[in-house]
Amino acid sequence: MVKESVVSKNYGGKLPLQTRSLCPECKRPLPATIFERNNQVFITRTCPQHGETEEIYWEDAKYYEFARGFATGSKGIENPNVGKIIPNSGTNCPADCGLCQNHHNHTALANIAVTNRCDLSCWYCFFYAKEGEPIYEPSLKQIRNMIRNLRKQKPVATSALQLTGGEPTLRKDLIEIIDIARQEGLEHIQLNTDGINFA
Known part of the structure; x- marks a missing residue:
């Protein structure tokens, strides 16, 4: 020691x-x-x-x-949800805090699960909805609010987003989701997909 x-x-x-x-x-x-x-x-x-x-x-x-040598010193992070919407002081960090005041790095790449539906049934997948389970699919308004909260983080607003799922290409409004992300100022948007719907 x-x-x-x-x-x-x-x-x-x-x-x-x-x-x-x-x-x-x-x-x-x-x-x-x-x-x-x-x-x-x-x-x-x-x-x-x-x-x-x-x-x-x-x-x-x-x-x-x-x-x-690439580290840039920490200023801490201010998450607009912690302490206001989510009453969390960081005592359970990192189990359930999101980004509390104990975190010193900003969100480099945010993930938003836009659905838990999938067109495959891979045995190793931890997320997709099995038959009979509830479908998770946030509305366009909910997705916009999620992105706005990411953009409110200080001192560095989130600038990169990955749309994930399930299989996000199963959403008929995927283009609208991408448009919302652009409208809210995200600079980098990527899609986590199995690619079947692109083939």
Whole structure:
């Protein structure tokens, strides 16, 4: 274990540094330390229930430092829903908070599930509606509101969106959904599809 006195409290500081992680067993949020040993970067954390866990965080310490050079310092994030619509202080982060004040990164790529219907029945799919299950399909108004909330995030508004499902091409109003995304200022829109309807 790394001594607390030598741990950088500033995320992005020199190694070792202190951050937050999860217990791999119970998923409890825990203080964690990232440190270098034998040209590898490790992460360690101690869960009161499951004890200490140490894992390789990055295979090559030099490459880790190179990649960290692209980090831009965190200003935190302000989510328009947390604390107003969703009464959440982050105590259950990351289990059910969305983006609470504990998060330091903005939404790089938002996913909106526009349907849970699908034209396939892949055994590994976790989302599509099986026969007899309720269909999830938000209205155009609901989708517009979702996008507006993404665009209200501060200090960086979401600019990229993936329309997913189920199979989003099963929606007859898919073009209208894309138009809404453009109207609301999204710069990048991508479609997660099996491609059958394009063939």
